[in-house]
Amino acid sequence: MTQTTSTELAVSLTGAVKAYGSVRAVDGLDLSIPRGETVALLGRNGAGKSTAISLMLGLNEPDGGQALLFGRPPGETVRQGRVGAMLQDGRAISRVTVRELVTFIATAYPEPLPVDEALELAGLTELAERRVDRLSGGQVQRTRFAVALAGNPELIMLDEPTAALDVEARHAFWHSMRMYAARGNTVLFSTHYLEEADDNADRIVVIDRGRLVAEGSGEELRRAAGGTVVSFDLRGRGSEGLGQLPGVTSVEIHGDRARLSSDDSDATVRALARADAIHGLQVTAVSLDDAFLTLTSRLEPAGSARAASSPRLERTR
Ligand SMILES: Nc1ncnc2c1ncn2[C@@H]1O[C@H](COP(=O)(O)OP(=O)(O)OP(=O)(O)O)[C@@H](O)[C@H]1O
Numbered sequence: 143m144t145q146t147t148s149t150e151l152a153v154s155l156t157g158a159v160k161a162y163g164s165v166r167a168v169d170g171l172d173l174s175i176p177r178g179e180t181v182a183l184l185g186r187n188g189a190g191k192s193t194a195i196s197l198m199l200g201l202n203e204p205d206g207g208q209a210l211l212f213g214r215p216p217g218e219t220v221r222q223g224r225v226g227a228m229l230q231d232g233r234a235i236s237r238v239t240v241r242e243l244v245t246f247i248a249t250a251y252p253e254p255l256p257v258d259e260a261l262e263l264a265g266l267t268e269l270a271e272r273r274v275d276r277l278s279g280g281q282v283q284r285t286r287f288a289v290a291l292a293g294n295p296e297l298i299m300l301d302e303p304t305a306a307l308d309v310e311a312r313h314a315f316w317h318s319m320r321m322y323a324a325r326g327n328t329v330l331f332s333t334h335y336l337e338e339a340d341d342n343a344d345r346i347v348v349i350d351r352g353r354l355v356a357e358g359s360g361e362e363l364r365r366a367a368g369g370t371v372v373s374f375d376l377r378g379r380g381s382e383g384l385g386q387l388p389g390v391t392s393v394e395i396h397g398d399r400a401r402l403s404s405d406d407s408d409a410t411v412r413a414l415a416r417a418d419a420i421h422g423l424q425v426t427a428v429s430l431d432d433a434f435l436t437l438t439s440r441l442e443p444a445g446s447a448r449a450a451s452s453p454r455l456e457r458t459r
């Protein structure tokens with residue numbers, strides 16, 4: 143975790159840019175993942191997660207910047223069988239059984255996982271003899287996970303691996319993923335859900351419009367998004383000056399109620415109490431969902447794309 147030489151890094155994206163016409167899907171993204179770390183790439187639809195993953199896998203060439211896997215060009219590392227992937231739009235081939243498919247993939251690698259182990263890790267032991275075209279959506283997803291693991295790679299990249307999985311399958315999936323990571327392997331997965339990222343990753347990287355907007359643990363992101371919400375009734379008083387109160391990182395007005403995000407709620411409440419009588423005061427921890435929405439708010443933090451370092455989102459609706 144402390145080493146940062148290029149060969150110690152499983153993944154390194156430096157200033158990566160990928161544009162489709164006028165859309166900069168990835169727009170100057172830096173991302174370093176040391177060996178053994180599990181990183182979640184968090185972002186809403188269209189944030190650039192899949193494009194970033196395609197650059198890291200060498201499926202797309204960046205228009206600018208560089209992608210390296212274990213210090214080498216991605217294509218080279220992938221050809222060595224050191225990388226497994228589960229793409230968002232991947233299709234499983236049909237008319238073969240789950241076991242036949244995983245066996246076929248495994249033979250392409252120099253040191254594959256035993257097929258039974260890959261099936262077991264993906265929770266497919268019972269379905270091994272089922273034809274791939276007769277699986278449910280969630281079962282197909284698990285088959286794709288088994289395919290990603292088949293070569294016993296050191297690094298796996300999973301693009302929204304739990305889409306289409308029910309609660310139980312999700313649970314089983316994350317358990318398998320953590321077992322794989324616990325062997326010292328490196329994992330990058332993308333998701334829309336901060337909670338899922340927080341539960342399963344060592345570090346969360348939030349991207350929006352192709353750029354990194356925040357990174358850290360779930361708790362750090364919660365703080366960066368304004369760790370606490372202080373709300374109260376305005377009772378006719380205006381909202382001016384609320385954004386300047388100590389600790390306040392953003393202000394929202396809903397009808398007659400003010401909602402201040404604060405990274406120092408004690409200071410905010412003291413200042414409010416000094417200013418005038420406050421009514422209907424509520425102090426609550428920001429939810430992970432709220433933190434995500436704040437971090438990926440369409441309004442830019444002043445002067446910087448990195449909200450984590452200094453989030454100041456003024457919102458007065
Ligand atoms: N092949 C393509 N041609 C044109 N535009 C593309 C292409 N691939 C992606 N884009 C655009 O680039 C942006 C980023 O897309 P990307 O698929 O990387 O987002 P994402 O974060 O993976 O989204 P989702 O959560 O919906 O999977 C979007 O605006 C998308 O429309």
Ligand SMILES: [Mg+2]
Nearest residue numbers: 191192230301
């Ligand atoms: Mg995607």
